[in-house]
Amino acid sequence: MAKKITAKVTWVGKIDWELKQFHGQEYSTKKGSSYNSYLIRDEKTVLIDTVWQPYDKEFVKRLKQEINLNEIDYIIANHGEIDHSGALPELLREIPGTPVYCTAKGAQILKGHYHEDWNFVTVKTGDTLDIGESKLVFVEVPMLHWPDSMFTYMTGENILFSNDAFGQHFATESLYNDKVDNPELYQEAVKYYANILTPFSPLVIKKIKEVLSFNLPVNLICPSHGIIWKDNPAQIIEHYLSWADAYQENQVTIVYDTMWNATRKMAEAIGEGIRLADDTITVKILNSGIEDKNDIITEVFRSKAVLVGSPTVNNGYLHSLGGLLEMIKGMKFKKKKAAAFGSYGWSGEAVKQLSENLSQSGFEILNEGLKTLWVPDEDALAKGREYGKAIASKL
Template sequence: MSFKLKDGLTWVGKIDWELRTFHGEEYSTHKGTSYNSYLIQDEKTVLLDTVWLPFAREFVENLEREIPLPKIDAIIITHGEIDHSGALPELMKRIPETPIYCTSNAVKSLKGQFHQEWNFKVVKTGDKLNIGSKEFIFVEAPMLHWPDTMFAYLTGDNILFSSDAFGQHYASALMYNDLVDQGELYQECTKYYANILTPLSKFVDKKIKEVVGLNLPVDMICSSHGVIWRDNPLQIVTQYAKWAQDYQENQVTIIYDTMWNGTRRMAEEIAQGIKLADDKVVVKLFNSAKSDKNDIISEVFKSRAILLGSPTVYKGVLSSVAGIMEEIKGLDFKNKKAAAFGAYGWSGEGVKVLSERLKDSGFIVVNDGLRGLWNPDEQAIDNCRKFGKEFITII
């Protein structure tokens, strides 16, 4: 499959409708993804990025239908991760001397993965590649989201090829941002930023300011996954700038797991207390054993506070709660408040354990939490509602 974006620019990537997990099993892709590769034809012909390894042969065969492979004068790899570079070994068998333009860190990455001595051309910020009436300007973008990442700007057409930045895991035959469902699009963009880029926000902020400071006109943003931004393309750049500033909305997310429904009932009654005190705040509840972890993290990203609940299990907590907190800790959220709760029948250490995990994960823990003995009775239910009311007043 190929798709002409404009004269001299053709999308030659792969839409992966079936993908349901990415980065191994770490990232859920409910709506599939795309691996965006672009063929740019001027006096010289350039291929920008390839596709994931399982589609390598299909990619090369389809590319050859577009152009005789020896006519490709240069290859640009914006990022060495295998979903961008996976088809290189298959392609380079056919055109082994074709130069590959990438950062020095990308050379290390590509050699480390494929163990090949290809014709690498190392570029850095400000370097250019003239292709005739236009030229590529390279901008290093380390830690968006690998050390080897770079952007490539095409003059004349005013296109920013942004690698993983501004992308999303979203399969659509419609291709463009203005044609797809806007709610779905921004949901996937938020999920991508929350789960992958949150701990790198300071790099995002710095790079956005640098790119904006170049004062380059941008008519289109072509990222490596998902749709192409052609309608008001800088809207996603503006959104990234907001997300990079310790983003939060008027939302409280309650994450819990339960054994015999005591902790579940506590979660629901605490939520009720929050809503009684403030009917404008958004409250969302997730059982961490039954909900997708990346979806939960997306909601934590949007929240100004979270509540974490588990029954006590042998002086600890249930594994799904411990697991989601390990994920959350690595994302290094800032300026979010939190508290813990949970039912118990024996010794009741679970709430203290959760409070410590919240502190270790960078949350501002606002109280000592709430413990409930066995299955909540009417008094315990009242205590949960009071706890919710008090929590929303102090966050």
């Protein structure tokens, strides 16, 4: 059902409680998500964004219950990705010719998705749309996180419609940040940043500072996924500036895969060594073969050092680490340290390969790695603890 945000603005989106995977199978959404669409009624009526394509008919049907579709003067497409634009074809079959405001890249992407030549009106930073008592101000934010992305700011109400920026995959009937469990909210917010926006961190800082330089008052930040930032909305902006600045906590994450638990035992011994050397360091040990890959990326994002371990199998490392390391390379993490470890039987190439991969991904490699022949005995486990202590001394 529609929910009033202000006298002029109504939430008309869709809460997706069942969503468990997103971007194909690339992103886990254990808490579901929402596709936030906003209806503005001033002297002119404006719809900002729509919902994901599977819910297009439901969206249009519910929108009709809220308003006569012919009263919609303008549609704003802040971003062309299908989770936000997916209902446009269904909607524009009902109200053809309605102007669709977007960036020039947005028009290209929407045409590429839907192969329709709608009534596009392209805008750039600083362009405005007078809708009566309020104006809409457009700000291009390319690569946050697609080339077409933009913000729309509503004067008078002082609302920033930020699309993917400042969002989370988080389903809740409670529309605002002060009405939900905040640790849960921030876990989803940092996971969203770590997995989606990290590669674009330099642009995040640049664009946020540009928007802040406009000195626009912001009462609400309305993203296109998750909650609306109502209570101290600047808090998420401050977090983004921190997360974008080579973020790290006092944490070491140990990621491994194992066949017969030899490498697991090494991981645990190394973790013990780190904690023996410095009990202020948070150590997290994650098996890449069974843990959620996006949760692992989130912990890597939080860490100042990452240790990666695998047995040598077929002259290489286990496949779960191959996929994860490819994700890590794409994240373009900055100012993080790394090392490798693993057990082996007769060749032992995996540790060197892991180190090379981590180096190519921009990590500072702390040492040549630790190898153990077969299953570690007490002496080998003691070496693992010493290895962990040596790692801690370099952080």
